Amino acid sequence: MKKFIRNILPLAVMVVMAAPMMMSSDKDTPTVTDADRRKAEYYFLEAQNEKSREQEDAYYDLIERAHQLNPTNSTYSFYLGFAILSMPNITRTQANRALELMKEHYEACPNDMYETTFYSDACMMLGNPGDGLKAIKTLSDRNPYRIELQSRLADAYARVGDFASSTAVYDSIEAIHGKNLPITSKKLSNYVALKDTLGAINEMRALLATAPRNAEYNITMGSIMQQFGMPDSAIHYLDLAQQAEPDNGYTYLAKAQYYMLNGDSAQYERQLHQALINENLDIEDKMQLLVSSVKDMIQSRDSSGRADTLFTVLIRQHPHEAGVHEMYSEYLMYKQDYKQAAEQLQYMLDLNPTDADGWRQLMVVQMMNEDFQSAIKTADKALEYNPDSQALYLYIASSYYQMKQYDKALETYNTALAKADSTEVMTLSDIKGGMGDVYHELGQNEMAYKYYEESIELNPSNVGIMNNYAYFLSLDGKDLDKAERMAGLAVKSSPNSATYLDTYAWIYFKKKDYTMALLYIRRAIDNDDTHSGEVYEHYGDILFMSGEVEQAIEQWKIALEKDPDNKLLEKKINQKTYLEE
Numbered sequence: 001m002k003k004f005i006r007n008i009l010p011l012a013v014m015v016v017m018a019a020p021m022m023m024s025s026d027k028d029t030p031t032v033t034d035a036d037r038r039k040a041e042y043y044f045l046e047a048q049n050e051k052s053r054e055q056e057d058a059y060y061d062l063i064e065r066a067h068q069l070n071p072t073n074s075t076y077s078f079y080l081g082f083a084i085l086s087m088p089n090i091t092r093t094q095a096n097r098a099l100e101l102m103k104e105h106y107e108a109c110p111n112d113m114y115e116t117t118f119y120s121d122a123c124m125m126l127g128n129p130g131d132g133l134k135a136i137k138t139l140s141d142r143n144p145y146r147i148e149l150q151s152r153l154a155d156a157y158a159r160v161g162d163f164a165s166s167t168a169v170y171d172s173i174e175a176i177h178g179k180n181l182p183i184t185s186k187k188l189s190n191y192v193a194l195k196d197t198l199g200a201i202n203e204m205r206a207l208l209a210t211a212p213r214n215a216e217y218n219i220t221m222g223s224i225m226q227q228f229g230m231p232d233s234a235i236h237y238l239d240l241a242q243q244a245e246p247d248n249g250y251t252y253l254a255k256a257q258y259y260m261l262n263g264d265s266a267q268y269e270r271q272l273h274q275a276l277i278n279e280n281l282d283i284e285d286k287m288q289l290l291v292s293s294v295k296d297m298i299q300s301r302d303s304s305g306r307a308d309t310l311f312t313v314l315i316r317q318h319p320h321e322a323g324v325h326e327m328y329s330e331y332l333m334y335k336q337d338y339k340q341a342a343e344q345l346q347y348m349l350d351l352n353p354t355d356a357d358g359w360r361q362l363m364v365v366q367m368m369n370e371d372f373q374s375a376i377k378t379a380d381k382a383l384e385y386n387p388d389s390q391a392l393y394l395y396i397a398s399s400y401y402q403m404k405q406y407d408k409a410l411e412t413y414n415t416a417l418a419k420a421d422s423t424e425v426m427t428l429s430d431i432k433g434g435m436g437d438v439y440h441e442l443g444q445n446e447m448a449y450k451y452y453e454e455s456i457e458l459n460p461s462n463v464g465i466m467n468n469y470a471y472f473l474s475l476d477g478k479d480l481d482k483a484e485r486m487a488g489l490a491v492k493s494s495p496n497s498a499t500y501l502d503t504y505a506w507i508y509f510k511k512k513d514y515t516m517a518l519l520y521i522r523r524a525i526d527n528d529d530t531h532s533g534e535v536y537e538h539y540g541d542i543l544f545m546s547g548e549v550e551q552a553i554e555q556w557k558i559a560l561e562k563d564p565d566n567k568l569l570e571k572k573i574n575q576k577t578y579l580e581e
Contacts, residue, residue: 039068078105163190215245249281338369372399429458433465498528533562
């Protein structure tokens with residue numbers, strides 16, 4: 001049985017709907033009996049019924065059977081080819097067969113509008129543009145006043161690299177229907193491909209002559225001039241656009257992009273601000289502009305606060321756009337301003353309280369801010385809208401774990417375990433792994449290891465659980481070879497993870513392989529965005545056992561700054577020796 005995806009190619013729906021109205025091309029031969037012809041017709045009609053019911057497997061089987069019974073009917077050939085192309089992950093051989101089947105009908109009935117158009121599109125998509133051009137030219141030659149066919153013909157010429165013929169077809173369309181920007185834009189692409197700068201400029205001037213004060217035309221002309229390295233001419237046309245339509249937000253957007261390309265940051269900021277406050281610029285374009293601007297600020301490490309100002313302007317103008325609040329929260333998270341990021345996400349959820357991903361994102365931000373109590377409250381609220389979300393229970397349990405409320409963490413994990421379906425192996429693996437973490441903190445190591453084993457058995461790729469399991473084995477001094485294997489898999493999956501590198505280094509330390517331990521702990525330090533005190537403490541321990549005492553003390557002091565309540569670190573620094581808890 002073949003499996004399908006729907007709507008793979010353009011016009012698929014129209015083709016199928018049109019099928020009952022199309023004439024079949026019967027080429028009677030002695031090998032097709034009247035009985036087989038009648039059976040084939042019945043199978044074909046039933047296939048269309050199955051198609052309308054979205055029963056793709058049955059549709060394919062019935063079309064194939066109709067074609068087997070009467071291979072001389074080109075309509076059956078065409079739809080069998082169409083069915084093959086609708087299959088997922090077809091091979092080149094299957095694609096070639098499909099095109100050959102459709103070609104039979106095109107050659108028999110070249111005037112069939114839908115089938116020939118579809119066949120041409122399929123040829124273009126599957127790397128046979130020459131055949132696609134031939135088919136659409138046949139159809140357009142017989143229907144010279146169908147603008148959609150002429151447009152397809154012009155596009156087909158461009159696809160085969162015949163830009164001059166493509167432009168000539170567009171000229172003929174304009175002779176009948178007049179000049180317009182979409183057609184001119186197509187012709188400009190052809191001139192650019194031909195490296196005909198003068199032709200492109202003259203083409204745009206011809207369009208401008210029809211409406212000299214049209215802002216969109218002047219903006220396009222400015223863009224062309226900028227592309228051809230004529231910045232003075234480009235700004236001239238952009239100025240004309242702005243003068244002609246001062247309320248058109250797109251003129252400010254175009255000028256902002258112009259000044260950005262030409263390195264004038266002051267003018268760029270002015271035009272950007274005007275574009276953002278303009279009432280006539282779509283919110284989607286404003287957001288795209290803001291994203292581009294903020295990316296540039298991030299890359300240049302701009303700490304002036306301009307991005308916050310721009311977001312404030314946009315939010316003041318569009319306070320009920322959830323997407324703006326979400327975008328601002330992402331920027332605030334980049335700045336590690338988790339409290340403000342959480343506020344923006346809360347605004348977003350007030351506008352769209354059923355957004356399950358938004359609730360999870362808010363919980364993550366609150367947990368990153370170590371506001372675990374708020375994360376739990378958020379999850380309780382989110383569960384009102386998403387009662388079956390396993391991820392929410394996992395976040396709640398993790399929050400309780402971080403708050404050292406291990407009984408509540410276990411209770412929540414058990415609730416999640418009861419709700420999870422037996423087929424949800426990834427979720428079950430995470431639940432059991434989390435339970436392993438809790439049991440280890442409770443000092444019930446055998447239970448912890450039991451749940452870690454069950455977690456990894458469910459999902460052998462769960463490297464996060466492997467890392468935890470390996471680290472706790474190293475702390476307990478048990479089965480260090482197994483710990484090394486699991487930690488190695490974790491590092492291999494995420495070679496820049498400071499957490500995984502630290503675990504790997506600590507296991508080598510426990511195995512008294514201080515050379516390898518130093519190698520990996522230094523990589524952990526280099527990749528530690530959180531600047532964890534524990535990593536620096538481990539670095540000090542490894543340095544000490546490697547004979548580098550003074551350097552070890554320096555790292556312990558850094559660790560103590562990050563964890564001032566760590567009494568063991570104080571003893572290490574004061575006694576200048578390695579101590580274990």
